[in-house]
Amino acid sequence: MADTPDAEPSIEEQIAAYQREFQDLDPQVEQIVSALGRLNRRMNVAYNRQTAALDLTNAEWEVLKALVLSGAPYRLGPGELARRLGLTPAAMTHRIDRMVAEGLVTRDRDEANRVRVIVEITPEGREKWLDAMRLASVFEEELLQDLDGGERNKLGEVLTRLLRRVEDAQPDAEGRLADLD
Amino acid sequence: MADTPDAEPSIEEQIAAYQREFQDLDPQVEQIVSALGRLNRRMNVAYNRQTAALDLTNAEWEVLKALVLSGAPYRLGPGELARRLGLTPAAMTHRIDRMVAEGLVTRDRDEANRVRVIVEITPEGREKWLDAMRLASVFEEELLQDLDGGERNKLGEVLTRLLRRVEDAQPDAEGRLADLD
DNA sequence: GCTTCGAAGTTTAGCTCTGAAGTCTTACGA
DNA sequence: TCGTAAGACTTCAGAGCTAAACTTCGAAGC
Numbered sequence: 001m002a003d004t005p006d007a008e009p010s011i012e013e014q015i016a017a018y019q020r021e022f023q024d025l026d027p028q029v030e031q032i033v034s035a036l037g038r039l040n041r042r043m044n045v046a047y048n049r050q051t052a053a054l055d056l057t058n059a060e061w062e063v064l065k066a067l068v069l070s071g072a073p074y075r076l077g078p079g080e081l082a083r084r085l086g087l088t089p090a091a092m093t094h095r096i097d098r099m100v101a102e103g104l105v106t107r108d109r110d111e112a113n114r115v116r117v118i119v120e121i122t123p124e125g126r127e128k129w130l131d132a133m134r135l136a137s138v139f140e141e142e143l144l145q146d147l148d149g150g151e152r153n154k155l156g157e158v159l160t161r162l163l164r165r166v167e168d169a170q171p172d173a174e175g176r177l178a179d180l181d
Numbered sequence: 182m183a184d185t186p187d188a189e190p191s192i193e194e195q196i197a198a199y200q201r202e203f204q205d206l207d208p209q210v211e212q213i214v215s216a217l218g219r220l221n222r223r224m225n226v227a228y229n230r231q232t233a234a235l236d237l238t239n240a241e242w243e244v245l246k247a248l249v250l251s252g253a254p255y256r257l258g259p260g261e262l263a264r265r266l267g268l269t270p271a272a273m274t275h276r277i278d279r280m281v282a283e284g285l286v287t288r289d290r291d292e293a294n295r296v297r298v299i300v301e302i303t304p305e306g307r308e309k310w311l312d313a314m315r316l317a318s319v320f321e322e323e324l325l326q327d328l329d330g331g332e333r334n335k336l337g338e339v340l341t342r343l344l345r346r347v348e349d350a351q352p353d354a355e356g357r358l359a360d361l362d
Numbered sequence: 363g364c365t366t367c368g369a370a371g372t373t374t375a376g377c378t379c380t381g382a383a384g385t386c387t388t389a390c391g392a
Numbered sequence: 393t394c395g396t397a398a399g400a401c402t403t404c405a406g407a408g409c410t411a412a413a414c415t416t417c418g419a420a421g422c
Contacts, residue, residue: 022314
């Protein structure tokens with residue numbers, strides 16, 4: 001038994017290892033959970049590459065996404081952005097600093113209420129977001145191409161049901177993780 | 182239009198916003214992708230809370246998991262661990278430093294080949310992993326309790342199919358992200 | 363046997379995030 | 393109208409990561 005160049009166990013190997021080390025586990029449940037987690041990681045790698053090709057970081061893409069999806073006039077405060085992206089206001093301050101320097105957004109004091117700050121997307125930022133969306137939508141369609149209409153429908157419905165259950169179970173946890181929708 | 186306390190748009194609102202801002206998008210595809218991403222985030226928050234309750238970080242849990250799943254004698258080198266967890270060798274060095282200090286693993290030079298280092302789980306580390314697994318398996322079973330056997334079967338199969346497609350499409354990307362299986 | 367190359371880990375510099383403390387503005391009550 | 397409190401954002405210190413330089417050991421060639 002020399003050195004095996006095993007980079008990462010396959011999903012099947014991993015399930016088998018779980019069975020070996022922890023019998024109280026339903027293999028079917030573990031199959032779903034493992035595949036879900038790993039699929040998500042792989043997709044994030046793909047998104048990362050796509051945004052990088054546009055000279056964009058995933059962090060910046062998230063901010064642009066939140067601004068666009070907020071609707072016209074495409075403005076939000078740092079605090080509101082931080083809540084939507086699931087990070088602290090401090091982190092938001094730094095992200096905005098960088099994005100202002102790159103011309104993706106502007107930051108101004110709200111003259112009507114000088115405590116507030118307004119972050120607004122620039123035309124350049126909007127264009128970048130569109131480019132990223134075009135790449136993402138192609139990738140997503142390719143990803144799902146093996147699923148027929150009925151399967152897609154069912155998958156969307158089941159995932160939404162699971163999501164609802166998790167959200168009901170955790171009113172609003174203290175844990176914070178990056179946004180990745 | 183005063184201040185709305187909107188913390189995070191619902192999945193349905195988000196799909197609607199996508200339709201409004203980017204018509205080239207299949208709502209069904211977006212439903213799947215958004216629900217997938219958000220579900221994963223929520224699950225990670227739950228795992229985070231569970232491991233924190235055991236005085237463990239998610240990072241430490243990942244290392245313990247890799248060691249246990251590698252099978253007896255539950256040893257791996259730092260480089261191998263880094264590959265399996267999807268992070269750099271440098272990060273692995275630091276993680277192991279902390280975990281050795283906490284008594285979760287041991288680190289020794291391989292006397293047969295003094296370039297190599299052997300990281301091995303301690304009985305305390307193994308016990309912690311078991312505690313974490315018990316919590317996780319209860320949570321996972323609760324999460325899926327609304328799905329009947331047929332649905333679980335189908336979901337596992339479909340997710341595995343998607344995973345295979347992503348892995349085939351990206352031989353071995355340069356992007357690195359945290360492991361979260 | 364010495365030298366050179368390559369592989370495995372560690373160290374260093376720099377970045378981004380969190381949590382806590384600090385600043386500034388507005389709102390409210392005496 | 394003045395002082396105090398509350399809210400929004402920023403600043404600061406510290407944790408954990410990446411990329412790249414560095415160190416050490418073992419293997420191959422001359």
